[in-house]
Amino acid sequence: MTLDYPWNSAPSIGERIEVSKGIFWFRLPLPMALDHVNVYVIDEGDSWTIIDTGFWSKKTQSIWSDIKEKWFSDKPIGKVIVTHHHPDHVGLAGWFQTEFKADLWMSRTAWLMARMLRLDYQKLPTEETINFWRRAGMDDLILNERATGKPFNFGDSVHEMPLGFRRIIDGEKIILGNRSWIVRVGNGHAPEHLTLWCEDEPIVIAGDQIISSISPNLGVYATEPDADPVQEWLTSCEAFLPFSNDKQLVLPGHKLPFYGLPHRLKQLIENHHSALKRLVAFLKEPQTAVDCFPVLFNRKISDNEYGLALVEAVAHLNHLYRKKIVKRELNSKGAYVYTLKN
Ligand SMILES: [Zn+2]
Ligand SMILES: [Zn+2]
Incomplete structure (x- = not known):
């Protein structure tokens, strides 16, 4: 069984594809290696609901203004649902x-994360962040460059967020576009990530929890340096499996909508297990997180992927460390080196 893609390509910017009656798929650009995000708009009869928003930038704002003018000028935007707190999803929530x-609907953790990070503006990376990079074994050259340069601030790509939101809870049923949807909360890619499972029609709005042709990034950050998002994510995938079937059209936050959810969930679980196996074999000798890039990613990591690769490598090592499969100690440079126990 492979995945089926009902559309070979995405709508061009400003255009839309009606994926099911009253559910519209749009694409917005992102200024990164992953150069786009999917957003969905649902017809509520007397208003519109927007699911995810793209980055906050003048460009995205003007694309949204054009979209609104062209497609949604007839009724108000009643609410915005944000699947998780990442800037490509929450970026314009405050603007809407x-x-x-x-109204803004989110999980409580995602909203708190977004608003907390939005208020945390730094001119230079904090000591905790630099320490985190050092512990991951970041190359000296890159570390020195990053330590003295302006860091990425969440607020650079996320609009100011006013006080107040409507909390969405795991297991809750919500009505969207005249259909009932069950909320299932996932973790690992982002804390309390919403996925919406339609009860009246086989559709799943998956955000970044489940994507077709790329594996969602599982990252550890200085916010919670000992986190084990790999375990959280595996647990979520396994919990979703019994609810998945081949008839469900999955609407993801990136790449193309697809059929074949059970297969994709198993494949994603398996990919991480095999990455962990490769790591275990590699850790017969002591290695830092950065040393593990080749064995984890099987390809050369470009400069603009370095940050994402680093947080993902730490995630996999934290998983082995928390499972007590590896031990770690600081080397003379202040980096953790990991080795198999016994
Ligand atoms: Zn994300
Ligand atoms: Zn995303």
Whole structure:
């Protein structure tokens, strides 16, 4: 069984594809290696619901203004649902709240994360962040460059967020587009990530929890340096499996909508297990997180992927460490070196 893609390509910017009656798929650009995000708009009869928003930038704002003018000028934007706190999803939520008086619906953790990070503006990376990079074994050259340069601030790509949101809870049923949807909360890619499972029609809105042709990034950050997102994510995938079937159209946050959810969930679980196996074999000799890039990713990591590769390598090592499969100690440079126990 492979995945089936009902559409070979995405709508061009400003255009839309009706994936099911009253559910529209749009694409927005991102200025990164992963150069786009999918957002969905649902017809509520007397208003529109937007699911995920793209980055906050003048460009995305003007694309949304054009989209609204062209497709949604007839009724108000009633609410914005944000699947998780990452900037490519929450970026313009605050703008929709202030500009269009839309309600914001999110999980509590995602909202708190977004608002906390939005208020955390740093001119230089904090000591904790530099320490985190050092412990991961970041190359000296890259570390020195990053330590003295302006860091990425969440607020650079996320609009100010006003106080107030509507919390969505795991297991809750919500009505969208005249259909009932069960909320299932996932973890690992982002804390309390929402996925929406339609009860009246086989559709799953998956955000970044489940994507077709790329594996969602599982990252550890200085916010929670000992986190084990790999375990959280495996647990979520396994919990979703019994609810998945081949008839479900999956609407992801990136890449193309697809059929074949059970297969994809198993494949994603298996990919991480095999990455962990390769790591275990590699850790017969002591290695830092950065040393593990080749064995984890099987390809050369480009400069603009370095940050994502680093947080993902730490995630996999934390998993082995928390499972007590490997031990770690600081080397003379202040980096953790990991080795198999006994
Ligand atoms: Zn994400
Ligand atoms: Zn994303």
